[in-house]
Amino acid sequence: RIRKNIxxxxxxxxxxxxxxxxxxxxxxNSKSFLYKN
Structure with missing residues (x-):
């Protein structure tokens, strides 16, 4: 169950x-996505 949850x-x-x-x-607005990622 734990693995499934992960x-x-x-x-x-x-x-x-x-x-x-x-x-x-x-x-x-791909720049903000790269910044957030």
Whole structure:
């Protein structure tokens, strides 16, 4: 169960980063994404 939770968290953060990247690209604000990342 613990390992599954870790993978779920990793997947969540990966999705969150992907969402932030897509959002920054759509707004043309990729510099702020690189800064945050």
């Amino acid at each position: 993978w779920k968290k990793k997947g969540y953060w990966a999705a969150l980063k992907a969402f932030s990247l897509a959002k920054s690209l759509s707004t043309g």
